[in-house]
Amino acid sequence: MKDIIVIGAGPGGLSTAMLLAHRGYNVRVFEKQGYIGGRNSQIKLGDYSFDMGPTFFLMKEILEEIFTETGRNLEDYVDLIEINPMYRLKFGEGKTFYPWSASEKERMIEEIERVFPGESGGYLEYLRREEEKFQRLIPCLQIPYSNLADLFKLNFIKALPYLDAHKSLYTSLGRYFKEDLLRLSFTFQAKYIGMSPWEAPGTFSIISYLEHKMGIYHVKGGLNRLSHAMAEAVVEDGGSIEVDCPVREILFEGRKAVGVELADGRRIEGDHVIMNADFAMGMKKLIPDALKDKYSDTNLQKKKYSCSTFMLYLGLDKVYEDLPHHNIIFAKNYRENIADITERKIISEDFSFYVQNASVSDPTLAPEGRSALYVLVPVPNNKSSIDWEREKHSYRDMVMRALENEGGFEGISESIEEERIITPADWEKEMDVYLGATFNLGHQVSQMLILRPHNKLEGYENLYIVGGGTHPGSGLPTIYESGRITANLIHREV
Ligand SMILES: Cc1cc2nc3c(=O)[nH]c(=O)nc-3n(C[C@H](O)[C@H](O)[C@H](O)COP(=O)(O)OP(=O)(O)OC[C@H]3O[C@@H](n4cnc5c(N)ncnc54)[C@H](O)[C@@H]3O)c2cc1C
Structure with a gap:
């Protein structure tokens, strides 16, 4: 049977x-x-x-398939917990909405009428209408999508009237x-792909729709359990996963990938090489310069990338029982923040943030009476000139004040037992994410399909x-779909 090399054990x-x-x-x-799961x-x-990255498990059907x-059966490997109401949305004006x-x-x-x-x-x-769009x-x-002919296939033509790609997501939901605030409640999900509702094409109303249609799930122990379940399945079917094992370079004969060279000097031959490393970082580091062509370092720099995130992971000596699992607190002026x-x-003084207070639905994340709190603040990617090493402590203090004042986490500063920060600079340096753009290449029309x-x-x-850098795009369900598309392409060709 053919030998397959996969670079990276992310989703x-x-x-x-x-x-x-399995095939x-x-x-x-x-x-x-030294661990599996990537972001x-x-x-x-x-x-x-804590989960390092994803906390919303959407469209679980794809992984189930x-x-x-x-x-x-996915549920033999993980325990899924539906979170409903899905989240608390707190707007700058003080209104709170629980969809x-x-x-x-x-x-x-x-709730809407309230x-x-x-x-x-x-x-x-x-x-009604978004269901039609979803089905198409x-x-x-x-x-x-590998050539122009793919855009003329019947499925795509049928979907055209529903694409809404010429309008922004925000305009489209009008x-x-x-x-305005209700429209925001159905468009802020553009942030899941690191974009703004005013920039993302109307096509992406599909994200909020699939959330509303299929619900949001948490996985007991954290969404990282999904990665562990998948790794278990790979090994059960005879595959192997080596951690602490960086690939130094992809090996080519002409333009044909024939294997990889590992950092420890081993050269592994393979019939097919699959790169899961962050797309731009992988192109930059793993492909020999002479073969980069359209993805040369200069061309990669010209592409559009998602925003980054400033992360705080806090181990607390108490549980905020009155606050829900998912909390999104909007800036007073969300549009200016975006x-x-x-x-x-630049750094926004008036900023939006997300808090996962998962211990209210999952007691396995912290000892009894304690809780694990995850805070994500969308911030510029590293095309900015922000020096995160210098800024990170004062930024952290600003986030703590917002948690107390806007977030409702009263007294939180006195409850911290453990703490870790991840800045955009860390995403880039430690996790090999190009420009620290946590949600990968942007999803502008010019970078889709x-x-x-x-x-x-x-x-x-x-x-x-x-992964998130290829079709269909960033986010767990689409990333799993990219894995399925690639597996099918290889299986069909062999
Ligand atoms: C903070 C944050 C929150 C998010 N929230 C959500 C959410 O709630 N819901 C959702 O659906 N999605 C969310 N996402 C988006 C997305 O689902 C995740 O980022 C996802 O993990 C990306 O998967 P991936 O396979 O593309 O890449 P990664 O997870 O980055 O995996 C790539 C792997 O390749 C490895 N690698 C890199 N270089 C090499 C090399 N040279 N040799 C060997 N291995 C290498 C890396 O170490 C990594 O393990 C979030 C992302 C972030 C960062």
């Missing part, structure tokens, strides 16, 4: 490794860090446990909601990519 690498190992390929995964890994601080295809997923439609209607009287009709229209769009996201992040690339790096990387033979 993308693990999903493709799982499928190919009988000889799969070897090499992971640079979806676990952080341990004393007795506290991958498990089913390999003869498994429910569509499985609790009546409660959602009541906070935005007279607007629930727009919600019903949103559910999903098949388009499950196939590769067809349902008059109230412009600071994406255009001016055929214009995004192809799953079978254009210009090379036997070299594939998986």
Whole structure:
């Protein structure tokens, strides 16, 4: 059977490794860090446990299908917990809104009428039209785009009237909601791909819709358990995963990938090489200069990238029982905050942030009576000139004040037992994320579908990519889908 080399054990690498190992390929995964999961890994601080990155498990059906295809049941490996109401949205003006997923439609209607009287009709229209859009769009996201002809396939043509790619997400949702804050409640999800509702194409209303349609799940022990379950499946099907094992370079004969050289000097031959490392960082570091062409360092710099995130992981000696699992606190002037992040690339004094207070639904993350708190602040990527080494402590203090004053976490400063910070500079230096752009290449129209790096990387033979940098894009469900697309491409070609 053919030998497959996977560079990186993030969600993308693990999903493709799982499928190919089950189909009988000889799969070897090499992971640079001493742990698996990439950005979806676990952080341990004393007795506290945190997810490093993803905390919203959306569209669980895709991973369930991958498990089913390999003869498994996802729920035999992990315990899923639905979070409903999905989150607390606290707006600058002081209003607080608790949206429910569509499985609790009546409660959602009541909640809309409580906070935005007279607007629930727009919600019903949103559910109706977005379902049509979802049905048309999903098949388009499950196939590769490698040439212009792919844009003329029947599925894509049927989806065209629903793409809304010529309008911004924010404008596009105006067809349902008059109230600005309600519109914001259905568009802030653009941040999940590191973009702004005013910049992301209207196509991305699909993110908030799939959240409303299918709900948001937490995984007992953290979403990193998903990565562990996938790694277990790879090994059960005969694959191997070596950690602390960085790949130094991809080896080529002409333009054909034939293997990898590891940092320890070993040269491993393979029939197909799959790169899961962050796309731009992988191109920069792993491909010989003479073969980079359209993805040369200069061209990579010209591409658009998502924002970054400033992270705080706090082990607390108490539990904020009255505050929910997911909390999103908006800046007083959200639009200006977004412009600071994406255009001016400066630190916002008036900023939005997200807090995961997961211990209220998952007691396994901290000792009894204690809690693990995760704070994410969207900030500019490293195209900014912010010196994070210099700024990080004063920035951390500003976030702590916001947690107390705006977030409702009273007395939090006195409750901290463990603490870790990750800055945009750390994402880049320690986690190999290009420009610290945590949600990868941007999802502008100019970088989507055929214009995004192809799953079978254009210009090379036997070299594939998986993860947030290729089609369909960043976010766990789409990344798992990229793994499935790549596995299918290889299986079809062999
Ligand atoms: C803070 C944050 C919050 C997020 N929240 C959500 C969320 O709530 N829901 C959601 O769906 N998505 C979320 N995402 C987005 C996305 O789901 C994750 O970033 C996801 O982990 C990306 O997966 P990936 O496979 O593309 O890459 P990664 O997870 O980055 O995996 C790449 C792997 O390649 C390894 N690697 C790199 N170079 C080498 C080398 N030379 N040799 C060997 N290995 C190498 C890396 O160490 C890493 O393990 C979030 C991301 C972040 C950062």
